[in-house]
Amino acid sequence: MEITHKRFNRVDLLALKGRLDATTSPQLKQEIEKLFADGRYRLVIDASGLEYVSSPGLRVLIEARKRAREWKITDLEGGDVRIANLPPRIKEVFDLTGFTSLFDLFDDTTEAVGSF
Amino acid sequence: MEILTLTANLDALAYVSAFITAGAERSGLDERATWQVQLAVDEAATNIVQHAYAGTEPGTFTITWEVQDNRFIVTLRDHGRSFDPQEVPTPDIMSPLEERQVGGLGIYLMTRLMDEVRFDFDPQEGNFLTMVKYITAPTRDDVVVMPLSGRVDAVTSPRISAEVRDHIASGARYLLLDMSEVNFLSSSGLRALLLIRKELMTEGGELRLCSLQEQVYDVFVLTGFTQVFAIHATQDEAIAAFGQGRA
Incomplete structure (x- = not known):
């Protein structure tokens, strides 16, 4: 899997390309841990290049969102992990596992970045 | 394995x-x-x-x-x-x-x-x-299956032809006649089937037949029309064959 990182003022964008499975999910976990360690808790995942996701990948995403949401500036403002551009097959896995309602999903990255 | x-x-x-x-x-x-x-x-x-x-x-x-x-x-x-x-x-x-x-x-x-x-x-x-x-056969919604029964002859074929024309008029191009319940086919019936086949082909469609009883199949053999019609043993086999260029 290829992860491209783009830093905005307030938000970090991680674009994923390839397969997010048992082999590659530690790579994403590490990338997210690095951002958290820097105090960067507002993340957008661009999933448009994602070809495949299995449960270890889902696990990294849910753990990341739980962690990010613990970080708060005010009651209304704080950290989050938001996801943009889910390809149909990945969306299907989200639907099967109830992940669709666990995340704020966006149709494009600009909208997702701007939502913070 | x-x-x-x-x-x-x-x-x-x-x-x-x-x-x-x-x-x-x-x-x-x-x-x-x-x-x-x-x-x-x-x-x-x-x-x-x-x-x-x-x-x-x-x-x-x-x-x-x-x-x-x-x-x-x-x-x-x-x-x-x-x-x-x-x-x-x-x-x-x-x-x-x-x-x-x-x-x-x-x-x-x-x-x-x-x-x-x-x-x-x-x-x-x-x-x-x-x-x-x-493993399920791929479902397709572009094939119309028309079951026929009893005799296909001078008396019944006008009704069959009319029904086929209705299907063609509403957009059907792939037509399968399931003949499993047909026990008699006359020369008039055979002529009607030929005309149906021609009409469908004019529209870029295909006619296929399946599940023929032995005495009905014999009519096709005796007249040499096994070479003209696409005849299949089962519905599934026939449905899968549409659009494959072997009609």
């Missing part, structure tokens, strides 16, 4: 996916079912790689696939610690983020993606997982 044995480490997962994807495709599973099988098997193999030999040197596991009737059967066997699916809580997929448990998703996905999932454990044989995906 195709068999693959691998050492239970992360590198094995790519081989497992390639092995099972090729198997599913060769067995006639469609693209979507192949993807579902690949994900279910990847989840099963991931469980073995991550848990079966935890804390010890990784052992091996064996994956097989075969087709029996319309069942694509995958098995995975390992000799690691016994696995009891009852110990894994089923995730509550309706629960909100804060209460959401992160485990158990793999097994849950397996049961949702496959038609049958069974775990067995034997002290000698180890863990034995069997998963089945049913």
